Amino acid sequence: MTSTVPAPGSLPQALGSARATEIPTAQNSGSALQAVLLDMDGTLVDTEGFWWDVEVEVFARLGHALDDSWRHVVVGGPMTRSAGFLIEATGADIDLAELTVLLNQGFEERIADALPLMPGAARLLAELSEYAVPTALVSASHRRIIDRVLGSLGSHHFGLSVAGDEVRRTKPHPDPYLVAAAGLGVDPTRCAVVEDTATGVAAAEAAGCHVVAVPSVAPIAPAERRTVVSSLEAVDLAFLRGLMPTS
Structure with a gap:
């Protein structure tokens, strides 16, 4: 506890x-x-690869492909920074709060199977x-x-x-x-x-x-x-x- x-x-x-x-x-x-x-x-x-895979999947559902070179930009940083960068880089129609929820949910699903x-x-x-x-x-x-x-x-x-x-x-x-x-x-x-x-x-x-x-x-x-x-x-x-x- x-x-x-x-x-x-x-x-x-x-x-x-x-x-x-x-x-x-x-x-x-x-x-x-x-x-x-x-x-x-x-x-x-x-799990660093897990986060990137989830980001790729979420943005694919939004109709955007992520450039693999961006992986070095978003790794290791806070969610607000990485998510904000990806929204700006792709022009995706989603706000930071909504994207944060989707990314956390996707990551939790990943680690439920293996960590x-x-x-x-x-x-x-x-x-x-x-x-x-x-x-x-x-x-x-x-x-x-x-x-x-x-x-x-x-x-x-x-x-x-x-x-x-x-x-x-x-x-x-x-x-x-x-x-x-x-x-x-x-x-x-x-x-x-x-x-x-x-x-x-x-x-x-x-x-x-x-x-x-x-x-x-x-x-x-x-x-x-x-x-x-x-x-x-x-x-x-x-x-x-x-x-x-x-x-």
Whole structure:
């Protein structure tokens, strides 16, 4: 069972709220790493392709074909941005609210049949839970989608989750990660974030987090406080602890 957790007073209430589950949130005393914040689509679950397929199908019913090059524009961003872009690019006669409903419905139908995990995702979540590392799920997807996915991932793995429709500004803004860190009671600069898109990476870095990028659709270059790996199979607790400065 989940409950809403307001952000602490030090964080502007305008950032929104997070959904919490009962899991230990004490800082891991053996490491400078205080928490791990995980993206969902394309990072833990192999669903970035699902979203694009649904967008293609919905716009086909509206009489429009999507250019495959647009996939890189809409991946990893908030629903309002991707849907708004596609409406403008195609000239489709539909408003943003109606399109958002159709896209969410189509995605829910897709994941009802199968929800493939990314390689290494189940092992990483199990390890973080075993060592009681405070962990949050931070996604640009809406709450209705996150709750469906949590049923498969296991909500017990996460201290809280932050949805794109629960913050005033979602990715690429830092708000979702600031909300997650505040909800767990940790310093964002002592958090490791795992992301698969440039949009998510930008959000995490703007929040001051250390980032592990696992590119799913478009390449992501290494940078300061950013490590790029080819798969979650390369990521474990020791790896994440190693991202933190020793001083």
